[in-house]
Amino acid sequence: MKPSAFAALAPLLVVSCASTAPLPDLSAGSNPEDPGAAIHALHPAPVTGGYTARGPVDPGSWRKLNDDQSSGKGGGS
Numbered sequence: 001m002k003p004s005a006f007a008a009l010a011p012l013l014v015v016s017c018a019s020t021a022p023l024p025d026l027s028a029g030s031n032p033e034d035p036g037a038a039i040h041a042l043h044p045a046p047v048t049g050g051y052t053a054r055g056p057v058d059p060g061s062w063r064k065l066n067d068d069q070s071s072g073k074g075g076g077s
Contacts (some may be wrong), residue, residue, distance in 0.1 A: 030037040
């Protein structure tokens, strides 16, 4: 093995052996082996739940649209 590779890997070996803290519990729920664990029912939402049909419209006044969206809410000159 090349000395440069050993020099790069040596600090990783030293740091990994120095940790004495226990690893945190990363489980995201109850134990699957627990017979008393709750079973949550799934209620999937429909894919098109918030869909609103909109048809084509004629172009409106760009000035009114700009005034409605400005911070003054149409308080122009």
